[in-house]
Amino acid sequence: MSEPDTRASLRITEIFYSLQGETSRVGLPTVFVRLTGCPLRCTYCDTAYAFTGGRSMLLTETLAEVAQHGARYVTVTGGEPLAQKNCLPLLQALCDAGYQVSLETSGALDVSGVDARVAKVLDIKTPASGESDKNLWGNLISLNPQDEIKFVLCDEIDYLWAKQVLDxxxxxxxxxxxxxxxQGQLDPTVLADWILRDHLPVRLQVQLHKLLWGNQQGK
Structure with missing residues (x-):
């Protein structure tokens, strides 16, 4: 594997330090690097502010800002981070620097080039998202045991669809x-009851950061 180009630049909406609110790493102090831009427009999106704007930063500048927080875990997110070609060298550079790195991606873009050390969190889009036709099913062959698949569910139709895909x-x-x-569309207790009723081998995920801080940006 060649060294990443430290002169590479990325469009970044924000870099912040918080608790991981999702995935199996929930509750862990984490630095989030939110890249700007996304080709999808999911109905429930809570980060539309990252679609445009941001600031251009060199890879070296990004690494330096991440290092200021002194965290062990780093999550690269968006928007859709893989929409920027220099996301891949960023992920490699973060791994090379010794961080435990995760990538939050919609699954609509090819993940085969992602550094094998990165834990990929693949968000499979459900019918209510309005973007289920964008799912790149070939991405499933690139998943490793350290990776995770996420379904955001809006209603029972979404649940039954996800249950079928799961099987x-x-x-x-x-x-x-x-x-x-x-959030605001499906009661977590109702979803919990469905999962228990159907004995699904899945983890119920609620967004810890929203329970703690609501919908504040940078949390």
Missing amino acids: EHALASRCEVLFSPA
């Missing part, structure tokens, strides 16, 4: 699977 693709045998209720 058809044997997702739970590939990696951990997360079922997350869309």
Whole structure:
């Protein structure tokens, strides 16, 4: 693997330090690097502010700002981080620097080039998202046991659809699977009852950061 180009630049909406609110790393102090831009427009998106704007930063500048927080864990997110070609060298550079790195991606873009040390969190889009036709199913073959698959569910139709996908693709045998209720659209208790009723091999995920800080940006 060649060294990443430290002169590479990225468009970054924000870099901040907080608790990881999702995935199996929930609760861990983490630095978040939120890249600007996304080709999708999910109905429940809570980071539309990252679609445009941001600031241009060199890879070296990004690494320096991440280092200021003194954290062990780093999450690269968006928007859709893989929409920027220099996301891949950023991920490699973060791994090379000794961080435990995760990538939050929509699954609509190819993940095969992502550094194998990165824990990929693949968000499979459900019908209510309005973007389910963008799912790149070939991405499933690039998943490793350290990776995770996430479904954001808006209603029972989404749940039944995700349940079918879970079974058809044997997702739970590939990696951990997360079922997350869309905020304000699906009661977490209702989703919990469905999961228990159907004995699904999935983890119920609620967004810890929203329970703690609401919908504040940079949290």
